[in-house]
Amino acid sequence: MRNTRIATRLGALALVLAQILAQPGGAQSFTIDKDTWFGAPQARQTLEIIATADTELFAPVINAYIAQNPDLRIRYSEAPSIDTHIAITEAGAQFDLVISSAMDLQIKLANDGFAAPIAPSGAESLPDWARWRDLVFSVAQEPAVLIVHDSVLRAGHAIPRSRHDLIDLLRENPQMFDGRIGTYDPVTSGVGYMFATQDARATDSFWRLSEVLGRLNARLFCCSFDMLEAVRAGELLMAYNVIGSYAATHLDADDPVHLIELQDYTLTLLRTALVPINARAPQQGVDFLSFMLSEQGRRLIAEAARLPPVDVLEFLNAPHLRPIQLDPGLLTGLDQQIRQQFLNEWTAAMEQP
Amino acid sequence: MFSGQPRSLRRSLAIQLVVLAAVLAIGLYLAVLYSAQRASQATMDAILGAATLSMASNxxxxxxxxxxxxxxxxxxxxxxxxxxxxxxxxAIDGQVLSGYQDLPVLALPSPAVTPVFYDGSYRGAELRLATVSRALMLDGTLTPVQVIVGHTRDGQRRIAAQLAQNAAIFGLLLFLLSIPLSLVSAGNLLRPIRTIAQAVGRRGAHDLRPVRQPAPTELLPLVGALNAFIARLKAAFHHTETFLAEAAHHIRTPLATLRSEGELLLRTTEDDSQRQHIRRMIRSADECARSAGQLLEHATILYRAEQLEQTEIDLRTLTARMVERFRTIAEMREMSFTLSLPDTACPIQADQVLLEAALRNLLDNAIKYAPSETDIHVTLTQPGTGYRLCVRDHGPGIGGVPTAQLVRRFQRGLAAEHIVGAGLGLTIVQEVAETLGGSFSITDATGGGACATLELPQG
Known part of the structure; x- marks a missing residue:
């Protein structure tokens, strides 16, 4: 049954991707999940942001910025990463800033000439790996963590420290974890797909882990938030590759959930921003980006949005953290053929009898 | 031939050197830019080619x-x-399998084995592209699959531009450094010319010795020509002076005879009108003899000026002696000298003959032009390092005529109409002053009369 489900989804996805990656073609439609206006309606200046992050996450940062610029109103459009991409490329929608966690799509926008060269203040403090040319700039670094329900520990199991430990734990306790482990669906989630390809690059264990997950009838999710909720509710015992910052934002201190950064390596996603070439008010976009990179902006992102701002020291202190390389190497993941081949392999691994 | 400012050798030499340095700096910039671009292009092409091949072989x-x-x-x-x-x-046969469909392609089919490089423009970027094809057995036919990879070369350009910029800065520093250097070297090169010019310029008016200053080979023709010119000038000068002296001498002897014959005639003639004629004739002979004497003296002065015999002379004693010599003549005209001299001796390095000639002419002039029964003041002072000899008479003065006009040869003042003289006296004083490195001026004195001032350096 799952076989057919995956096959259907693969077909649908191939169609979407063909549309994304095909150069010509008519105007494409894109979905905005949520459109929110901040600031006084009579403000004379307007800044339009399209972003993949939840509106609530960035609301404190936006409100602080508007407090400093009372004559500005900000539209925050929350959209899935693929829709964000279509909005800028195919649909030609005009936004002044794109903030997305889909690094590959951001790089593709920049590489294909949809990003304007900019020089936000504060960018000089960014390490080389946190920016690409004068086009893409990181505003947050977010590790992909393993979340574990407290009941696993109460059952007497040690917390897995590496993927190797995780595979052993799952293999040894099939009854306990069957149907109660979750991960991203690389087919529907851009971030999930990126995590999977990066994992496949980083370790051979990935394919073994995929096989084990397949055998345990792992549940596939579109979003970190859903996985988090499922673990908190006790439906899942573990979720693999959850964006840590979501967990930090949504969890209460007394929730029976543990966040684990696996010590063999922990992928770190860079949430990046760029100003599209067709922006109506590009300077507004640059100014807001400068604000996010400023001392105050970084503090707000860390404390109010609870996203870890880019921090070189973090990587020195925690050598297992591995930033995903922000460069055109990510383009391979978007290649239609490569993607299909990878997903075929992944599906095959998940479908092991 | 030249209009406006004369051309400066030093300036044009400096400008030429600076222009040369500028050309060198620009050349350096272009050469480094070119070679840096070539070098990095080759390296980057190698990487691009290897990547293209690896993609094809996969x-x-x-x-x-x-x-x-x-x-x-x-x-x-x-x-x-x-x-x-x-x-x-x-792509296979233009049918794109994957990637960017409308990438610029080569007109020729992509070669197998070795990639071909070309430039193209795509999505607002200047690309360097490589293409290669690989034959695959598809459905039983060997089909070439074309691979194209292109990337921008901003980094390469940045590095090359940086290198060239450094070279240009280096070149510019060289350029800036070359400006003072070229000025200094131009100055050095031209120094011998200045030295010779100064040596010639320092000379007295009648110093016609050849130039003996050491000169670089390139200047020898100029110095040679100058010396030859001086020699010719000297010869011509000599000729004239000798001729004048001889002429004066030859005139003086018959004039003396003419005068004595005239006086004899005067004594024997009773007729008043004839005596009047004879007196006028004697007077003319006197005038003529005096002129001849001055011409001779003038010639002597010029000759002495050429070969100065400098000895140490006490100007105080000399002045006193000369005044004594003229006192008798003055008394005959019922004039008196008032002499005012310093208390101590006044040593001076000079040619005695010249000095005496100058003093003689000054005193002679004063006696000649002042009316009888007046006083002549001769004052010798020592202002600063030199001496000032002042002869003041109470005659009619010079009527505001400038000194330069008075000292011209055969030029006579307004008051000189009835006085015997050739107009060479002040010329001689002036020439002596020049030869000895001093100066001479004659002005109207306050309270009437003229004041002739001779200024002389000590040595």
């Missing part, structure tokens, strides 16, 4: 068609140098 024929294996590391590497933008495509 192509596999499968039952489903071509299987593409695109390594993220390869793309990362291609983008690494300057965070380059990157484009690729795989």
């Amino acid at each position: 192509l596999r024929a499968t039952d489903q068609g071509v299987r593409i294996d695109l390594s993220p590391s390869t793309l990362s590497m291609l983008s690494a140098t300057g965070q380059e933008r990157l484009f690729y495509r795989f």
Whole structure:
């Protein structure tokens, strides 16, 4: 049954991707999940942001910025990463800033000439790996963590420290974890797909882990938030590759959930921003980006949005953290053929009898 | 021939050197830019070519068609140098399998084995592209699959521009340094000319010795020509002076005879009108003899000026002696000298003959032009390092005529109409003053009369 489900989804996805990656073609439609206006309606200046992050996450940062610029109103459009991409490329929608966690799509926008060269203040403090040319700039670094329900520990199991430990734990306790482990669906989630390809690059264990997950009838999710909720509710015992910052934002201190950064390596996603070439008010976009990179902006992102701002020291202190390389190497993941081949392999691994 | 400012050798030499340095600096910039671009282009092409080949060799024929294996590391590497933008495509017969459909292509079919490089423009970026094809067995036919990879070369350009900029800065420093250097060297080169010019310029009016200053080979023709000119001038000068002296001498003797014959005639003639004629004749003979004497003296002065015999003379004693010599003549005209001399001796390095000639003419002039029963003041002072000899009479003065006009040869003052003289007296004083490195001026004195001032240096 799952076989057919995956096959259907693969077909649908191939169609979407063909549309994304095909150069010509008519105007494409894109979905905005949520459109929110901040600031006084009579403000004379307007800044339009399209972003993949939840509106609530960035609301404190936006409100602080508007407090400093009372004559500005900000539209925050929350959209899935693929829709964000279509909005800028195919649909030609005009936004002044794109903030997305889909690094590959951001790089593709920049590489294909949809990003304007900019020089936000504060960018000089960014390490080389946190920016690409004068086009893409990181505003947050977010590790992909393993979340574990407290009941696993109460059952007497040690917390897995590496993927190797995780595979052993799952293999040894099939009854306990069957149907109660979750991960991203690389087919529907851009971030999930990126995590999977990066994992496949980083370790051979990935394919073994995929096989084990397949055998345990792992549940596939579109979003970190859903996985988090499922673990908190006790439906899942573990979720693999959850964006840590979501967990930090949504969890209460007394929730029976543990966040684990696996010590063999922990992928770190860079949430990046760029100003599209067709922006109506590009300077507004640059100014807001400068604000996010400023001392105050970084503090707000860390404390109010609870996203870890880019921090070189973090990587020195925690050598297992591995930033995903922000460069055109990510383009391979978007290649239609490569993607299909990878997903075929992944599906095959998940479908092991 | 030249208009306006004369051309400066030093300036044009400096300008030429500076222009040369500027050309060198620009040349350095262009050469470094060119070679840096060439070098980095070759390196980057090698990397691009290797990446293209590796992408081509990873192509596999499968039952489903071509299987593409695109390594993220390869793309990362291609983008690494300057965070380059990157484009690729795989195609069979123009049918794109994967990648960017409308990448610029070569007109020729892509070669196998060795990639071909070309430049293109795509999505607002200048690309360097490489293409290669790989034959795969698809559905039983060997089909060439074309691979194109292109990337921007911003990093390469930045590095080359940086290198060239450094070279240009170096060149510019060289350029700036060359300005004072070339000025100094131009000055050094031209120094002998200045030295010779100064040596010639320092000479007295009648110093016609050849130039003996050491001169560089290049200036020898100029110095030679100058010396030859001086020699010719000297010869011509000599000739004239000798001629004048001889002429004066030859005139003086018959004039003396003429005068004595005239006086004899005067004594024997009773007729008043004839005596009047004879007196006028004697007077003319006197005038003529005096002129001849001055001409002779003038010639002597010029001759002495050429070969100065400088000895130490006490100007105080000399002045006193000369005044004594003229006192008798003055008394005959019922004039008196008032002499005012310093208390101590006044040593001076000078030619005695010249000095005496100058003093003689000064005193002679004063006696001649002042009316009888007046006083002549002769004052010798020592202002600063030199001496000032002042002869003041109470005659009619010079009527505001400038000194330069009075000292001209055969030029006579307004008051000189009835006085015997050739107009060479002040010329001689002036020439002596010049030869001895001093100066001479004659002005109207306050309270009437003229004041002749001779200024002389000590040595």
